[in-house]
Amino acid sequence: MTNLALLTAYVIVISLYVNLGIALYGIFARPSLVKKLIAITILSDTANAFAVLVGYRWPREALPRPPVIPELPVTRSVLEEYMQSAVDPLPQALVLTAIVIGLAVTLFIAFITIQYYRLYGTVDVRKVRRK
Amino acid sequence: MVKKSDVFVAISIAVFVLSLAYVTSLGGLGPLPPVDARKIAYAYLNLTYNPWQPFLTAFALESVTAIIWDFRGLDTLYETAVFYGAIIASIALYRGVKISLSKKEWSKLGLSPIAKTVTRLSFVLIPTVAASVALHGHLTPGGGFQAGSIATVVIVLAIIIFSRYFLPKHGVSKNRALLFRSIGLMGVGLTSIAILLAALALGTNAYIFQNQAKLNSPLSFPARVDDYTLGGSLLFFNLFEFIAVAFGFTIVFLLLSVSEEEVRKVVTRD
């Protein structure tokens, strides 16, 4: 593991942290409800990207493989090579569930935002607070 | 004009990001990039298709689908319930709103005839791709949610390029989509307790979400037919989930496209 590879890995992780910070700033400091909803989707996508990044692996000689068995019939050597070179499948399953739940919450907040506009006439949080 | 609270928020978020970066550089996330998989990953990868341990395996060639629908099936059931709850909330908000037909004639609605003709091609092609992705979800990457999301693009295209009156006129109304969504959800529920019902009829032991035969329950879904790997109950789960997700999104987009004048007659407080 050379120093250049380590440095590049840190650049990737720190740019994901900066995305997290930008999304948090968007939730706290922007007054429109739709902008807050966009920032919430960026935040949940960044958290999912972290989970998939933690599940990656570097095998010794070649690039890793996706978690699919590539050939039939499955002999012991095929299974052994699959286990030594495949990426962790458990974070991917959890991220699939998380994407669908995030989508359900986003749809719900979108409907509530339209209802806000019908009742209060504005989607600006500062003006809604004064009514 | 920059407010004081905005500056305070920006500075505190910058401190948060810098401290996260410092903790990562000390090794907080483990060695980066990760060097070896964890032991639990080896356990799941080993048990995906393992003919030498027939009581613990899932007999599917795809690890992620096996984890979602066989090893951790209850998580997926609860996530489907959360999605269903969001759709029910949106239907409840629109209670009493009628989706009516238009008064203009059909050739004036929507975009130009060129756009309409080209879109009619994709009405056949996109659901075919989606059904193919759903049906081979246990062999290659694919599955129920993927196919349902792809099939919803057809609904969005129909609402934008034809008009919003096109789908209710041709039979895809809100109530019918709700019916098919409930049929898909009932299919998922029945597949999860199918072996339980069969075992109750025959008098043996069984588990919920059971795919293959376990140590003290001898019934199982068929794992292979002749030469094709069926994946047990994963095929049925993917199919019903595809129907449920596609029609669920249809309801959402049908409700979102109703015009504001019709909604305000019913929904606002007067």
Add this chain to the structure above:
Amino acid sequence: MLEIFTLSLLTLFALTSVVAAYLAIRERDLVKAIVYSAIQSSMYALIYYVLMAPDIVLVYIPVSVGLIPAVLLFVVKKTERYEGE
């Protein structure tokens, strides 16, 4: 050699997504903000592809580049288009 290729692709996509996210939060016209957030999501989909997660790519592209911008565009059409001061 191959790991340099993977890491450089990941760095390119991650830095582009930072630029796109910053532009999405800073923009006052909400339609343009939705387009910038769709660009950021497609960069994330490419990151998921390089990290060997094909199931997630197949969910993420229709949901986050097709369905969520469609829903948000409906919401912007029914409420205000420009964000306030």
